Amino acid sequence: MKLQTFTMLTILFFLLALTAYLDSPFSFVNNDYSYMTSEQAVAQPVDVEQPLKLPVLEQRLDNVERIDGYIVETYQEYEVFYDKDGKVIKRNPTSKMETVKYWDN
Template sequence: MRLSKGISIACLLLLLFSTAYLDEQTMRMIPVSTFPEMQDTSLEVNSEQANNLHMELEYKLINIDAIDGYQVETYREYEIYTDIRGEIIKEVPTNNLDYIRYKLK
């Protein structure tokens, strides 16, 4: 009985470590294509305009690649400045990128 309990624990540990190893092997760095240099991000407004501006963060699709049997979508975060009428005054790209990966059939 004691031997079978030890074997069960050893098998469970082996399964746990092999799963962690396989997960690590499937997680690779995804190459990112180069992006144009960030433009000047200063927003010149007077104090009255500043009180009426609204800033929201939004991710926009900027690239789609096929890498190692996966479709990889790259999104960049933008600061979107709008006035009180909802018109976009300025869009400022940030350094934040997000990736979504889909298995290709």
């Protein structure tokens, strides 16, 4: 009984060691895919074209009111389109409005 347990544990240890070796970068399976820190990585830069005419969302102050000792600021969100030189082509208001309320001294 003890011999059978010892044999099973030895086989289990051998399989675990073999699995660890095959998973390591030093195994013959990963020989073509692993790199050492002394080797330089070969990577080519990728040119990514910027999409044309995508809007940039901006918030602009629309209104300032004093109500019951508070200052209430209303901001409107706009879609802003720019050309290649950074000049504004058009500005479209969206339906999103935000208000900020803070106490007036």
